[in-house]
Amino acid sequence: MTGTEKFILIGCLLQDSPPKPKLTPEKVEVMEGTSVSLSCSAAAPCPKLPPNLTWTPKLSDSVDQLQENEDQTKSVSSVLTFTASHLHHGQKITCKALYKLQQGDIQKTSDTSLTLRVLYPPKYTSVSVSPSDSVLEGSSVTLTCSSDANPPVQHYTWYKVNGTEMNPVGTGQNLAFNVTESSGSEQYYCEAQNEHGRENSTTVQLDIKYMPQISGSGSCSRTAAEISCSCESRGNPSPSMEWHVSGLRVTNSTDRLISEEQLGTIGVRSSLTMRHSQEDTPTLFCLSTNTLGSSSLLFPSPQHSGKRAHVSLL
Secondary structure: OOHHHHHHHHHHHHHOOOOOOEEEOOOEEEEOOOEEEEEEEEEOOOOOOOOEEEEEOOOOOEEEEEEEOOOOOEEEEEEEEEEOOHHHOOOEEEEEEEEEOOOOOOEEEEEEEEEEEEEEEEEEEEEEEEOOOEEEOOOEEEEEEEEEEEOOOOEEEEEEEEOOEEEEEEEOOEEEEEOOHHHHHOEEEEEEEEOOEEEEOOOEEOEEEEEEEEOOOOEEEEOOOEEEEEEEEEEEOOOEEEEEEOOEEOOOOOOEEEEEEEEOOOEEEEEEEEEOOOOOOOOEEEEEEEOOEEEEEEEOOOOOEOOOOOOEEO
């Protein structure tokens, strides 16, 4: 490059501030999954040293070329092509033109930006529980459904799943109710919907805490040599069981045998087999306890061999 040419190029740069690049289209609103092509063009007032165009962020490789306009001026254009994702929504895309003479010499920049608007159905739909998913029986619980969508979710629907049954139980972003023991066996999920589609959250199962509840199915029978009784309780946390005979706690021994069977994660069945004489008329009861409280079941001693005794809850 001769001194004259270098002087002319510097003059090109110093004459005015570089014009801003032109972005086409100026606004972008597309459905997720659509192919998008953005074109950026910048004037090249010094054709022998055209501007360098860069994209931020660099979503894909771009194609650049120097071209002559109808008015015989020169410009550089760059085309950026990518597939729109929901992750692009609200993202600022900038095309920057860098004008420079040579390494270490004068350089100027100008840029133009646009913000992408991407339409998409609900995503990342989830349910949160307040105050928490571990609550006392009788407490009030609020479920909140959240989802990312553009436009925002227009309809929320709540469903309750009990075994194979699935029933709608409410609408709106929040669902409030008082929990019962049966709530622990049910699952909840929400469905989020906008004009472009819908998505279900994963199911939520509440951890309902309640004190032991002894079922009325306890039984006690007597033979010539033994008395056998069983007692069943459920609670959350899972309860422990004790046997009392005539006011004294029973421990395993050669003539008094206690066995237990776990009933899932919230129940236990305890059985007591004890030797006796025909004259014995002991009073038996089982005691079920967890951190929330206790309950007991009284077993009057059977008077006839092989017959079950009447039981009463204490």
